[in-house]
Amino acid sequence: MNALTSSLRHTRSSGQLIWLIYGVTLMLGLLAALPFYNTLKAEDEDSLAFLNLLDGFDYTVYSDFMHRSERAIDPLMSVGRWLGVLYLLLNLFFAGGILMRFSQPRGSFNTGLFWQACSHYVGRFLRLFGVTLLFLLAGGGIWLVAGTLVGVMLSDELTERGLFWVGVLFFVLFALTATLLLCIGDYAKVLMFREDERNAFRAFGQAGRLVLQNIRQTYGLYWRFILIGAGLFGIYFLIDEAIVMKNWPTILIMFVVQQALIFARAGLKVWSLGTAYTVYATLLKPTPLTRPAPVFEPLYTQSPATEPNKDEPQSSVD
Known part of the structure; x- marks a missing residue:
């Protein structure tokens, strides 16, 4: 629990x-929400049928609307799918900045350093994403194919x-x-950041050995975050059931809850x-590397008029 509470404090x-990531996520959502709203407003033809959706999902209203306005909605659905891909890429982009923040917990948040770290590591994390996806398709696909075959063989029994x-x-x-x-x-990702590792396959293999050798401290904590996320969605659905959106105040309340x-x-x-x-940082790495992670300097330079204090010891830079 020490690592969990320490990271929570940071x-x-x-x-x-967090506000920066939230703001970017909100802007990304508005790119799809605003055109979708304008299209719905143009296609509903002042129909009152959509008010039935405030009390819950009504498949009849949905099917009738899609039958009449599918051509106008399909392009927006395509935009939504591409925005989902963009959201995934943004998560990879932000990872370097997040790790940089946790590597310097005592300092104040520096937006310039954050963007530098994001840009520096995004290429490595994209390659790592490809490796992870490859293992997901191979490892996860085995169980899906096996389940399908077992289901077919036992369908008569x-x-x-x-x-x-x-x-x-x-x-x-x-x-x-x-x-x-x-x-x-x-x-x-952490290994590539801390050890300045550039080979995605090697980093994934070393991280795999680390996780399997310390399954409770790594995978166990990972599942705690999954359960916390599921709990947040559960609380949201309970609030959604308790608050019926029938007027502007209730709609505003649910909007705040969603945000x-x-x-x-x-x-x-x-x-x-x-x-x-x-x-x-607290576990024994399988094959520790000695290459240091790059140090990002603040995005400002010392004024030429400022002279060093002669009373302070001078440090040399290698």
């Missing part, structure tokens, strides 16, 4: 970083309930494998990666 002191539990079993195996690989990917959830997810993302950074 996360709480990084409010500017088991009832629908039996086939359901077979599917649940293989889905759980898939989920455990996928989350383990994603956990290894996070520690590989609070997005902000909490941004903080959880920072906290999770910061915990991986803290845990890595």
Whole structure:
């Protein structure tokens, strides 16, 4: 729990970083939300049927609207999918800045250093994402294919309930494998940052050995963050059930709740990666490297008119 509480303390002191990530996420969402709203407003033709959706999802209203306005909605759906890909790339981009923040917990947040770190490490993390995705397709795909084959072979012998539990079993195996690989990917990011490692395959292999040798301290904490995230969504759905959006005050309340959830997810993302950074520093690395991580200098220079204090000792730079 020391690593968890220590990283939480550093996360709480990084409010500017969380607000920055939240702001970028909000702007990204508005890129899709505003055109979608304008299209819906133009296509609804002042129909009152959409008011039925305030009490909950109504498939009849949805199907009738899509049957009439599918051509206008399809391009927006495509934009939403591409924005999802962009959101994933932004997460990779922010990872270097988040790790830089946790490597300098005592200093104040510097936006310039944050963007420098993001830009410096994004290429490495993109290669690491490709390696992680490759292992996800191979490792997770095995359970999906095996589950499908087992279901086909036992379809004549088991009832629908039996086939359901077979599917649940293989889905759980898939989920455990996928989350383990994603956990290894996070520690590989930390390894590439701290040890200045550029080879994504080597970093993933070293991080894999580290995680498997310390499964409770690494994968166990990773699952705690998954459960915390699931708990946040559970609280949101309970509030959504309790507050029926029938007027502007209730709509405003739910909007605030939704934005609070997005902000909490941004903080959880920072906290999770910061915990991986803290845990890595406390564990024995499988094959420690000696190359130091690059040091980013502040984005300002000393004024020519400022002279060094002759009474202070001078340090040399190698």
